[in-house]
Amino acid sequence: MNVVVFASRKGGSGKSTLAAHLGSYMAEHSRPTLLIDADPQGSLALWHRVRGSPDLTLHVGTKHLAATLAKARRAGAEWVLIDTPPNAEASVTEAIWHADLVVIPMRAGLFDIDAVQATIQMCRDLKKPYAVVINAAPARNGSTDPSVADARGAMQTLEVPTWSGQITHRPELTLSLAYGAGVSESHSGSAGSEEIGSLWRALTRSFEAIEAMTGKQGQSA
Ligand SMILES: Nc1ncnc2c1ncn2[C@@H]1O[C@H](COP(=O)(O)OP(=O)(O)OP(=O)(O)O)[C@@H](O)[C@H]1O
Numbered sequence: 001m002n003v004v005v006f007a008s009r010k011g012g013s014g015k016s017t018l019a020a021h022l023g024s025y026m027a028e029h030s031r032p033t034l035l036i037d038a039d040p041q042g043s044l045a046l047w048h049r050v051r052g053s054p055d056l057t058l059h060v061g062t063k064h065l066a067a068t069l070a071k072a073r074r075a076g077a078e079w080v081l082i083d084t085p086p087n088a089e090a091s092v093t094e095a096i097w098h099a100d101l102v103v104i105p106m107r108a109g110l111f112d113i114d115a116v117q118a119t120i121q122m123c124r125d126l127k128k129p130y131a132v133v134i135n136a137a138p139a140r141n142g143s144t145d146p147s148v149a150d151a152r153g154a155m156q157t158l159e160v161p162t163w164s165g166q167i168t169h170r171p172e173l174t175l176s177l178a179y180g181a182g183v184s185e186s187h188s189g190s191a192g193s194e195e196i197g198s199l200w201r202a203l204t205r206s207f208e209a210i211e212a213m214t215g216k217q218g219q220s221a
């Protein structure tokens, strides 16, 4: 069972967006998945309610996380996606403590690069594998946008593992969520759908690498 925590002190970086799109991708590919909304804002829970489908299980709240994960494991969940709030509350630390991998969505820009460092430090303190995912980036149009190149450079200087791909800023990523869907369901074959698919494949490869290093038995693809 792969536990992915979406965390960033920076509000609006895309934690809930990535959790929902990846959740829908898992459902579409019949991967037994538990979503945990550990953010009192309730964005992921709202999306799940609009979705109105039993293909993804949802747990809301921060209490009894260890028991919830143990129950999910017994029930055969392959993936657990935990959305967290943009702060440093104990619930975020606890979620990261249970993570096999922490995904830190980050927009390109000085303030975002600065804000993300507290979350990176938290992962380092807890000795958890983590990766920055550049989100809501300007479209590539043949070459990487200078703001994205700059953000990548900053991450490289700070020795922060960063996904080589990007999730581009696309209206369909917002629109599909309004219907309780993910972009791979509502806009199958679109560029946005391809990017979510490649993020999923990158996560899968990361889990394989983590398993190889730690000997942890997962059930990734
Ligand atoms: N790749 C994207 N393309 C288009 N819109 C996006 C993208 N990523 C995020 N957004 C939009 O940006 C806003 C903030 O995203 P989201 O709520 O996922 O961030 P968050 O990190 O969960 O925020 P919070 O910290 O407040 O929980 C939302 O309106 C969402 O639709």
Ligand SMILES: [Mg+2]
Pocket: 015, 016, 017, 039, 041, 043, 083, 084
């Ligand atoms: Mg959120």
